Amino acid sequence: DVKVTQSSRYLVKRTGEKVFLECVQDMDHENMFWYRQDPGLGLRLIYFSYDVKMKEKGDIPEGYSVSREKKERFSLILESASTNQTSMYLCASSPSRPWGAAFFGQGTRLTVV
Amino acid sequence: QKEVEQDPGPLSVPEGAIVSLNCTYSNSAFQYFMWYRQYSRKGPELLMYTYSSGNKEDGRFTAQVDKSSKYISLFIRDSQPSDSATYLCAIGSGSARQLTFGSGTQLTVLP
Numbered sequence: 001d002v003k004v005t006q007s008s009r010y011l012v013k014r015t016g017e018k019v020f021l022e023c024v025q026d027m028d029h030e031n032m033f034w035y036r037q038d039p040g041l042g043l044r045l046i047y048f049s050y051d052v053k054m055k056e057k058g059d060i061p062e063g064y065s066v067s068r069e070k071k072e073r074f075s076l077i078l079e080s081a082s083t084n085q086t087s088m089y090l091c092a093s094s095p096s097r098p099w100g101a102a103f104f105g106q107g108t109r110l111t112v113v
Numbered sequence: 114q115k116e117v118e119q120d121p122g123p124l125s126v127p128e129g130a131i132v133s134l135n136c137t138y139s140n141s142a143f144q145y146f147m148w149y150r151q152y153s154r155k156g157p158e159l160l161m162y163t164y165s166s167g168n169k170e171d172g173r174f175t176a177q178v179d180k181s182s183k184y185i186s187l188f189i190r191d192s193q194p195s196d197s198a199t200y201l202c203a204i205g206s207g208s209a210r211q212l213t214f215g216s217g218t219q220l221t222v223l224p
Contacts (some may be wrong), residue, residue: 097207
């Protein structure tokens with residue numbers, strides 16, 4: 001059974017903290033993605049990676065960075081958490097073919113207070 | 114204009130009804146068309162995947178793509194209460210490494 005695992009289901013952090021969200025996939029997929037999901041705004045792409053050490057900005061990269069040192073692991077970093085980063089964060093992975101057939105993790109609900 | 118437009122609903126139907134969910138898109142370069150289902154407090158799961166115009170059927174679900182109109186649909190036959198979820202369309206371009214989601218339609222099937 002394919003699996004994308006996010007390190008936490010729920011997180012509460014303070015404004016200004018550096019926050020790490022971890023994601024691991026066991027399907028040997030080339031591509032990995034970080035999205036945030038907010039009511040009325042849908043899924044918005046923060047960053048994606050198509051290979052180890054490779055990354056591309058998505059639609060809303062400001063305030064975030066990513067790291068992909070190993071193929072199976074993709075980390076999202078909030079450099080200095082702010083209250084407007086309170087959201088559901090979803091990690092996904094997909095093969096290169098067929099493109100877009102993404103498998104999602106269960107999500108991390110992050111609250112910044 | 115958003116690249117992918119989806120009616121957010123909410124949509125409420127009685128059990129056994131045929132459900133029609135729709136998305137439109139603006140970029141003709143998109144090649145791949147997907148539907149995801151998301152239950153409350155869960156991540157989305159891939160339901161249907163297609164890359165050509167026409168229909169694709171899987172059990173009670175049929176995905177329809179009309180590239181000339183830039184319009185995609187998901188039909189659910191004999192809807193069940195367990196189909197109650199948010200349905201997200203997603204459209205991708207492998208060459209552009211782009212995968213864009215609609216905002217989702219919330220569906221409730223009433224017993």
